[in-house]
Amino acid sequence: DGGITQSPKYLFRKEGQNVTLSCEQNLNHDAMYWYRQDPGQGLRLIYYSQIVNDFQKGDIAEGYSVSREKKESFPLTVTSAQKNPTAFYLCASEVATGAGELFFGEGSRLTVL
């Protein structure tokens, strides 16, 4: 079945550590996105990629980094520079930027201890 796989589902991190969240899709979509969701809030865009080897900052990119070396993969690294990293992270893909129908992974819940 086609879809988006995020891992890990739950992750605990000590302050000062970098962590990488995995996102893999087999939908053959060009565009991929990372969103952050905090309790009672909507989705805020961290980074997005419209094509392999290219990505752009979203609204809250500080303290995060990404890569897009393969069409299927768009990992997100939460660095120690992110001041408040505890959140629910959602990866999504879209057939092309602007189509509007995002397919989401199940999310990764990061907790900083």
Next chain:
Amino acid sequence: QKEVEQNSGPLSVPEGAIASLNCTYSDRVSQSFFWYRQYSGKSPELIMSIYSNGDKEDGRFTAQLNKASQYVSLLIRDSQPSDSATYLCAVNRWGQGGKLIFGQGTELSVKP
């Protein structure tokens, strides 16, 4: 002013009633509008899209768009307890590459 605004709720309606969810947006050049449903602890899923003024119906769901008033709404007829979720309004930000911008969501609770 937020680019996309929704009442956070919670909105509580009895089973069988009509639930009305509202959303306003600030960017007049927005062209495409979407409603996503998110169950607690889960990821969002697209339930409706609307591109032109007027109503669009899909089963028990009706999306309404008024571009002059910069207003989009979602009506859920014959609400069921299984409709209890957070509903996210999303708007294409065409002036900035077509990315979606989301409202904060409205929590809907349908009471049996």
